[in-house]
Amino acid sequence: MIDHGLNGLIRSWLALALGAALILAVIVVVVFLWSSIGDADISLAGGVAMALGVVVALALGIALMSLVFISSRRGYDEAARRD
Numbered sequence: 001m002i003d004h005g006l007n008g009l010i011r012s013w014l015a016l017a018l019g020a021a022l023i024l025a026v027i028v029v030v031v032f033l034w035s036s037i038g039d040a041d042i043s044l045a046g047g048v049a050m051a052l053g054v055v056v057a058l059a060l061g062i063a064l065m066s067l068v069f070i071s072s073r074r075g076y077d078e079a080a081r082r083d
Helices: 006-036 044-073
Strands: none
Touching: none
């Protein structure tokens, strides 16, 4: 159910603010934990490998979710019927 009007606008902004606050909290925790490790430098090759791993994982997740969405929209997920 889509709620139009002021109540829906407030809910949208509240959800956006909550999501932004959650992302900020995760960033703060990651920076704190990363700095508390001490002298754990990552080489350029390690940084590139980590960045590529993140990109590949995101691409795989996006591709799989897209396939699920397309499959659902085109009716491939419907139960098979015997006529």
